[in-house]
Amino acid sequence: MSKTVKIALAGEGGQGVQSVAEIIAEAANEEGREALYIPNFGVEQRGGVSVAYLQIGDEPIGSPKFQTADIVVALSDRAVRRTKKYVGEETTFVYDTSIEGIEDDLPKNAARILAMPAIEVSKNELNPRVFNIIIMGAVIKATNVVSEDDAKAALEKKLGYKFEQNPSLRELNYNALSRGMELV
Amino acid sequence: MSTVPQMPKCWKVESKPHKFCPGCGHGLVLKALGEAIDELGIQEKAVFGADIGCSLLAWDFFDIDTVQTHHGRTTPVVTGVKRANPDTICIAYMGDGGGYAIGSQHLVNAAARNERITVILANNCNYAMTGGQMAPTTLPGMKTETSPYGRDVNEAGYPTQGPEMVAAITREGAYVARGTVSNLKQLKGYFKKALQNQMDGNGFSFVEALSTCPTNWRTNAKDTWAFLEKEMTQYFKVGEIKNPAAKEGESGE
Amino acid sequence: MTEKPIQEEKRAFLTGNEVVAWAALAAKADIMYGYPITPQNEIMHYWTRMAPKFGKRFLQTEDELSAGFTTLGGVLAGRKAFTATAGPGNTLMQEPMSMAEMMRIPSVVVVQQRGGPSTATVIYSQQEVTMTTFGGNGEGFRIVYSPSNHQELFDYTIKAFNTAWKYRFPTFVLGDGYQAKLRESLTLYDPEARGIELIEPEPFLGTEPVNGTKSYTNMRNTYNTEDELYDIIVRYGEEYKNIAPEVIEFQEFDCEDADVVIVSHGVVSRAAKGAVQELRSQGLKAGYFRPVTLRPFPADQLRAIADKTKTLLLVESSYGQMSKLVKEAIFGSTVALEYLLKPGVGVTSEELVAKVKQMI
Numbered sequence: 030m031s032k033t034v035k036i037a038l039a040g041e042g043g044q045g046v047q048s049v050a051e052i053i054a055e056a057a058n059e060e061g062r063e064a065l066y067i068p069n070f071g072v073e074q075r076g077g078v079s080v081a082y083l084q085i086g087d088e089p090i091g092s093p094k095f096q097t098a099d100i101v102v103a104l105s106d107r108a109v110r111r112t113k114k115y116v117g118e119e120t121t122f123v124y125d126t127s128i129e130g131i132e133d134d135l136p137k138n139a140a141r142i143l144a145m146p147a148i149e150v151s152k153n154e155l156n157p158r159v160f161n162i163i164i165m166g167a168v169i170k171a172t173n174v175v176s177e178d179d180a181k182a183a184l185e186k187k188l189g190y191k192f193e194q195n196p197s198l199r200e201l202n203y204n205a206l207s208r209g210m211e212l213v
Numbered sequence: 214m215s216t217v218p219q220m221p222k223c224w225k226v227e228s229k230p231h232k233f234c235p236g237c238g239h240g241l242v243l244k245a246l247g248e249a250i251d252e253l254g255i256q257e258k259a260v261f262g263a264d265i266g267c268s269l270l271a272w273d274f275f276d277i278d279t280v281q282t283h284h285g286r287t288t289p290v291v292t293g294v295k296r297a298n299p300d301t302i303c304i305a306y307m308g309d310g311g312g313y314a315i316g317s318q319h320l321v322n323a324a325a326r327n328e329r330i331t332v333i334l335a336n337n338c339n340y341a342m343t344g345g346q347m348a349p350t351t352l353p354g355m356k357t358e359t360s361p362y363g364r365d366v367n368e369a370g371y372p373t374q375g376p377e378m379v380a381a382i383t384r385e386g387a388y389v390a391r392g393t394v395s396n397l398k399q400l401k402g403y404f405k406k407a408l409q410n411q412m413d414g415n416g417f418s419f420v421e422a423l424s425t426c427p428t429n430w431r432t433n434a435k436d437t438w439a440f441l442e443k444e445m446t447q448y449f450k451v452g453e454i455k456n457p458a459a460k461e462g463e464s465g466e
Numbered sequence: 467m468t469e470k471p472i473q474e475e476k477r478a479f480l481t482g483n484e485v486v487a488w489a490a491l492a493a494k495a496d497i498m499y500g501y502p503i504t505p506q507n508e509i510m511h512y513w514t515r516m517a518p519k520f521g522k523r524f525l526q527t528e529d530e531l532s533a534g535f536t537t538l539g540g541v542l543a544g545r546k547a548f549t550a551t552a553g554p555g556n557t558l559m560q561e562p563m564s565m566a567e568m569m570r571i572p573s574v575v576v577v578q579q580r581g582g583p584s585t586a587t588v589i590y591s592q593q594e595v596t597m598t599t600f601g602g603n604g605e606g607f608r609i610v611y612s613p614s615n616h617q618e619l620f621d622y623t624i625k626a627f628n629t630a631w632k633y634r635f636p637t638f639v640l641g642d643g644y645q646a647k648l649r650e651s652l653t654l655y656d657p658e659a660r661g662i663e664l665i666e667p668e669p670f671l672g673t674e675p676v677n678g679t680k681s682y683t684n685m686r687n688t689y690n691t692e693d694e695l696y697d698i699i700v701r702y703g704e705e706y707k708n709i710a711p712e713v714i715e716f717q718e719f720d721c722e723d724a725d726v727v728i729v730s731h732g733v734v735s736r737a738a739k740g741a742v743q744e745l746r747s748q749g750l751k752a753g754y755f756r757p758v759t760l761r762p763f764p765a766d767q768l769r770a771i772a773d774k775t776k777t778l779l780l781v782e783s784s785y786g787q788m789s790k791l792v793k794e795a796i797f798g799s800t801v802a803l804e805y806l807l808k809p810g811v812g813v814t815s816e817e818l819v820a821k822v823k824q825m826i
Contacts, residue, residue, distance in 0.1 A: 065649065273684040278682055281685065289532040290536070
């Protein structure tokens with residue numbers, strides 16, 4: 030039995046962190062593992078920092094939110110500031126290289142801090158639409174919570190109807206996943 | 214020769230004589246309603262909801278399935294019954310406080326949703342059960358326990374025109390009328406049309422009945438009747454306001 | 467005859483609100499009356515999507531007063547009706563539920579607690595315990611289940627319908643915003659396929675004539691004299707006391723030799739469970755007690771533990787609402803009480819472990 034992996038994903042509304050967390054959680058569930066995903070939500074329907082809390086393990090998950098994550102992924106300056114409280118001595122903190130003005134806000138106590146050019150890769154190599162799938166690749170690589178194949182199967186389940194209409198989207202998403210895995 | 218006055222068949226004999234004060238209009242409203250129910254032959258299918266206020270005293274008035282609810286909440290209770298069992302014929306019975314004040318949101322929304330229920334509201338210009346306070350329907354200048362110097366329209370506004378409001382927010386299919394206990398034949402006719410409108414599945418039906426409260430009005434029989442017929446009808450016009458069954462030009466006053 | 471909503475047992479990965487809608491379908495609920503309030507909304511969203519396929523209905527009312535009273539109307543008409551609410555909506559819901567309490571109208575309300583008082587947050591809390599157990603101008607003749615995970619949310623929502631119709635006390639499933647919104651796995655099943663008999667509702671009003679004769683029902687909640695009311699409430703109180711032993715549910719483990727027993731309910735008990743396991747693995751004598759029913763409260767069971775252990779640690783996402791129930795339950799005990807009270811905020815295993823270590 031492995032320890033439950035705790036993941037916090039944070040970004041601006043529209044960056045797709047909630048769907049990334051949901052797809053990973055569903056992939057883990059499909060593997061027969063225990064998964065729990067809870068979004069943060071408040072009175073605003075839009076705007077504000079969006080945080081997804083995700084836990085995956087082999088035993089029933091305890092409290093839905095947690096104090097310290099194994100991996101924190103922050104995709105905007107506000108997300109960096111919002112999520113550094115989830116960082117502990119064993120936490121990997123991942124942020125996007127394009128975020129400016131956060132040098133002083135990066136957590137000092139993390140086990141590892143990783144800058145990842147996901148925004149740049151999505152713009153220059155792939156398509157900004159698959160930015161969150163790059164993040165998903167990075168998360169599954171960094172945590173090993175689900176295999177690449179199961180992640181693909183979950184993508185197929187979630188986006189299959191779009192892939193049917195436009196098969197090139199499938200390749201684009203799979204490439205984004207692989208590219209994300211290479212970034213960590 | 215029998216000395217017992219003739220009662221509608223659907224009245225519950227065991228609960229008579231009823232508990233309303235001498236001269237109270239509720240008994241008359243419920244007589245007209247009872248006769249309407251008898252004539253339509255719907256005693257077994259009717260569900261009667263009684264509100265709080267003096268209307269609650271009607272909880273065992275009829276041999277009709279009855280539920281006495283909370284102040285203002287009879288409209289949603291019978292709405293719930295009707296939605297769950299559309300074969301029932303649902304009647305919500307309330308006073309002016311229950312319908313126009315504490316339960317006004319329910320009246321407005323049930324009317325707007327065109328619920329297939331019949332709301333009957335007795336208007337006697339005051340909160341009678343609680344001892345004669347000012348109601349939404351208290352007339353300008355009328356003295357009550359909470360308007361001892363008379364209702365000041367600058368402070369308390371004008372009397373609520375219930376049927377006119379319901380007519381304004383309902384569309385085709387709704388039946389709306391105002392009757393009075395001084396014309397029971399007409400009132401019974403309105404009740405029958407209101408119930409028939411529900412039975413035909415047309416939509417919401419609403420009848421306000423101008424009623425009397427000599428106890429809180431502190432009036433004798435003559436003055437009671439004079440207030441009902443002369444004072445109240447100045448503000449509250451008796452007549453049909455909306456009738457889906459009427460031909461063009463027949464509705465209204 | 468429409469098909470059963472759940473044909474065979476299946477593992478599903480859902481949000482809690484979705485779970486409630488499935489459970490209501492599985493329990494053969496006929497109609498839902500509801501008014502939008504976060505974090506309960508998706509119960510209505512899922513219900514309105516699924517219900518018509520199974521010949522079931524929905525009415526969106528003008529407020530929670532109406533949602534509660536229309537629900538009671540639906541029950542009086544002989545249907546399994548239910549509603550769901552939260553926070554300020556639960557406040558309004560207390561009025562219809564006090565009528566249900568007085569008139570013994572079976573009713574099921576699912577509450578997804580949000581922050582309070584007032585509008586507060588739409589997110590999460592355990593601050594509706596006092597209101598749900600003892601709300602309204604009543605005596606708390608209610609049954610309140612506090613589930614902790616999606617399987618229980620499913621199980622107890624189904625159970626709530628049977629409990630309500632069996633005992634005719636208003637029955638609440640007291641969830642919370644976390645449970646409403648989180649996704650996790652559970653097994654959906656058809657209760658009848660598992661041998662759970664579902665109680666059939668019967669009409670109070672609008673009954674059919676029997677052998678050509680209709681007997682009429684006149685129901686009221688108003689009484690003329692003090693004596694009339696007294697007799698009724700005393701009788702209700704006796705009945706409630708008598709059924710309590712078969713209604714009460716709780717969980718406990720590792721309490722036998724414990725120095726500290728963590729008492730919590732609902733979603734917080736997940737953290738407590740993890741904390742006790744962690745503390746035990748470190749050789750610390752911690753125990754776990756969780757009331758599953760908050761009304762009636764497992765008082766004797768907790769009292770027995772209070773008499774054996776040194777300290778009860780009361781943990782909840784409110785400023786002491788469950789603690790009040792605990793203190794009443796263990797009245798007279800000399801056990802020490804410690805608290806971890808986090809109104810409107812979740813509790814984690816880590817902080818519980820730290821708290822207990824600091825105590826021992």
